[in-house]
Amino acid sequence: MEEFKLQNVNLEISENLSRHRTEGLGSSKALVVRRGAPFRVSLRLNGRPFDPKTDQLKIKIMLGRLYAIAPVTYNPDMSPSKWSAYMDLASLNPQQPSVHICAPTSAPVGRYRLVVAGFTKDGQRVSTLCKFTLLCNPWCKEDSVYIPFEDQREEYILNDSGLLFMGTAMNIVSRPWSFDQFESGVLEACLNILDVSPQHKQNRRIDHMNRNDPVYLSRVVSAMINSQDDQGVLKGNWTGDFKEGMNPAMWTGSGDILRQWVKSEYSAVKYGQCWVFAAVMCTVMRVLGVPCRVVTNFNSAHDTNNNLVIEEYYTKTGLKINGSKDSIWNFHVWVECWMSRPDLGSAMDGWQVLDPTPQERSGGVFCCGPAPVKAVRDRRIDLIYDVPFVCAEVNADVHTIILDQGKVLGVNKDTERVGALICTKVVGFPRIQTITGDYKHVKSPMSTISSRSSGSGSGSGSGSRHSDDSTLRRASTTSKGVLVFLTLDKAPVCGQPILFTVKVINKQNKPKRLKIHLNAQAKEYNHSPSDTFWESHGLIDMGPGEVKVVQQQILPVQYEDVVGDDLINLAVVLEDVASQEQALATEEFNIASPELTIKIADKNSVVVHREQSATVTFTNPFSHPVSGVLIIAGAGLIKERVTFRMPPLRAGGTVQQSIAFTPRMVGSKMLHANLMLPDVRCTVRGFKMVAVKSS
Incomplete structure (x- = not known):
């Protein structure tokens, strides 16, 4: 009687890629599938046909040293909790039988080996080996990354381009980015990130087991995108000196960065800043099957002493000085990943903050998250991971202090500046979506900074909105003396004068003589300002209860060789000549570049x-x-x-x-x-x- 032989396995790649929405991931000859959904393979036989009455098939699935064995049954009901395989007898081709294989929804992500073994009634064993890659499945309801709307899955998994938002809340810059998840070598690079990680090197078996959990996956990736503790993808550089690598502003997509990292045998690519770190992480998470989007937080606080207060210091002539380890970045970019949180309870399911930019250590390494956005909004600082740090980034108070030879002349307290606008890209369209209300309780979800004001001494006020309306609002009416407001007349545009208005109010029923100091400094989005490039000083005489409006401008020839991609810190300080009371108003803004x-x-x-x-x-x-x-x-x-x-x-x-x-x-x-x-x-x-x- 003719022998039963397995010649090879046809992975039916085209059919399976289409069914699993993985077309374009990896090479055209590689099988990439998602857990929780069956994929079909065909067995090519030599010798006699397959006889379901006498022959048996078993599937062995291996990830490193982990393995599972699934007998091939004739029952199409597949278990969501274990590897399973079946044959459909109604459509069986004995010479080329098909086997449907399904990974459990809790299967680890990674590169698998698949052995198909056949057994005859005589005890003969034949087998053949092939390989495939398994990813998370946001289309499967039982998967911990399931996201319920098809347009969101299209956006947060399959969309290979997007917009990163930068600049300031009042003058947002939309930066295009190629996520490149379907480009050559990108899938392999993303899987290599997991294999090069310290967790994998320390214990491959435990690492493979933990890869079933998107919380674990996202935390590993967050640490591996930066190179602070490991062979991570990107080295950060905020010095302005990029001679040994690429200026972060020149990157246009993730593919070049990931391929360069692999080609260099996992040496850090130079250089990245926050938006580059976040965009590359977004690529990796989308490739792994975890829904991901890039998020910008305008006026993002870095609270080093965990007191939810950021101190900023000015001289009495309006010069901003570096007097604190705390800082506020004009914008900071991170990602959100969608997943369930069984470790925290279902109330914390949904979007999670992850930040690969190296700022503070978490669990001993430079990573951040996943911190549930819901926990940030409710200030659940008792929860893991890094919820207090993210809370401070979006909700810290700002104390602006006027100093003269170490003496405090005035303090302005602002509770709305930090986290003024938090945004991401709209699903399906190249425009901005405001998500500030997801992170904090706000009066208006489109809240952005349009003006800053303060009263004399410790009184303060601030205004915030997202519109061209320059109407001012005071947060406090307890100040004495004078109030000063600083307002940009319109969003500054490159090649045009910067037009702004200073409004001064004498709140008292007596005349005043005031010294007025105006000061403009260039600054990078995450640094203190540099030296003054424009200033103006003078005197103002005010009658009792009088309101005065002063129009000012900074000409292009005065700023265009200084500012470039940097921002401007503009400050006005009023000093009451008689009482020496101080009033400060500030604004940080960017100048809109021309467009191609x-x-x-x-x-x-x-x-x-x-x-x-x-x-x-x-x-x-x-x-x-x-x-x-x-x-x-x-x-x-x-x-x-x-x-x-x-x-x-x-x-x-x-x-x-x-x-x-x-x-x-x-x-x-x-x-x-x-x-x-x-x-x-x-x-x-x-x-x-x-x-x-x-x-």
Whole structure:
């Protein structure tokens, strides 16, 4: 009688990738599936056909030293709690039988080996080996990362491009980013992050077992994105000196960073800052199957002494000075991952804050989270992980102190500045979504800083809203003497004067003579300001109860060679000549850069695998010639980013650059361009959404 032999296993890759929504992940010959959903393999036999009455099949699944054995049954009801396999007798092809295999919803993520073993009534054993990758499954209700809406799964798992929000709450900069999860080598790099981690090196078996839990996975990834404690992906640099690596502003996507990390045999890629750390982590979590989005917190506090108070110091002439280890970043970027929290109870399920930017140690290493957003909102500082730190980032109070030779002249207390606006990208559209109310109890979910005011001495007030309305609101009416308000007349735009108004109110029924000091300093988003680049000083005479409005401007020639991508700290200090009482108002703001315009030659006929063309246009708004480097990228559109050098362009001049691209994937894709202008230390950006149709 002819022998029963297993020649090989056909992994039915195309069918399984489509069914598991993993098309494009890894190489075209690799099987990538999600737990909690069956995948089908076909057995190619040599010799006699398979006989279900006399022959048996068993599946052995191996992850490192962990393994499970599942006998192949004829019952299609698969268990969500253990590995299972079945054959459908109704459609059985004895010469090429199919086996449906399903991973439990609690199976660890990773690279698996699969052995199919056959047994005959004579005891003969034949087997064959193949490999596959298993990911989390947000489409499966029993999976701990299940997210209930299809548009959210499309956005937070499958969308390979997005926007990162930077700048200030009153003048938001939308930065395009390619997450690149379907680009070559990215899946392998993400799995390597797990294999290179200290947890894996210390005990592979325990690490493999723990990979079933997105809490564990996200915490490992949070630590591995930075290189502080391990062979992490990115080295942070906030010094301004990037000669040994890449200026963080020049990165356009995660793929280049992850591939460079692997190519260097896991040496840290230089350099990253918060938005780069967060964007790369978003890529990794989406690849692993955990829903993830990038979040920006405007006016993000770093509270080093855990007292939920940030102190800022000014001189009596309005110069901001560095007098505290605490700090406020104009913006800070982290990620949220969606998962259940059985360790904390179902009330804490949902979005979790994770921050891969190395700031403070958590459990001995530089990582942060997962901290439930609900716990942050309710100030549940008794919960793990790092809830108190995130609470301070969005909810600390700010004490602004005026000093003169070590003597405190005045204190302004602001309870609304920190966490003024917390936002992410809208599902399905390239625009901003405000989620401030998810993190804190706010009067208006669109709350942003539009003005700062204070009274003499310790009285204070502040206003906040998200609109062009410059109407001011005082938080306190207890101050004596004078009040001062500082308001930008409109959002500052590069190449135009910065227009602002100082409003002074004499609250007392007697005349006053006031010294007025105006001071402007350039600052990076996470540093104290540098030296003054513009200032003005004078005297104001006020009648009893009088209100005066002073219009001011800073001209482009006064700021454009100083500021670039940096921000401006603007302060006004009033000093009562008679009483020496002080009043301070401040504003930190960015200047909107010009934008690149991208035009698709025939946007209505962009078809997969057919070459298309686009044109990028830039007009120089500066008062002198500029030159730079143009970088064009787009996940699913351009394999590798393309670089052009732009020769000097006169003030007011326009230049165009054509680019050819061939879409590789159907769907909504982002073509984006960055123009680095070293002459003015500025990056100009633009993006265009491209609808790619099937051929």
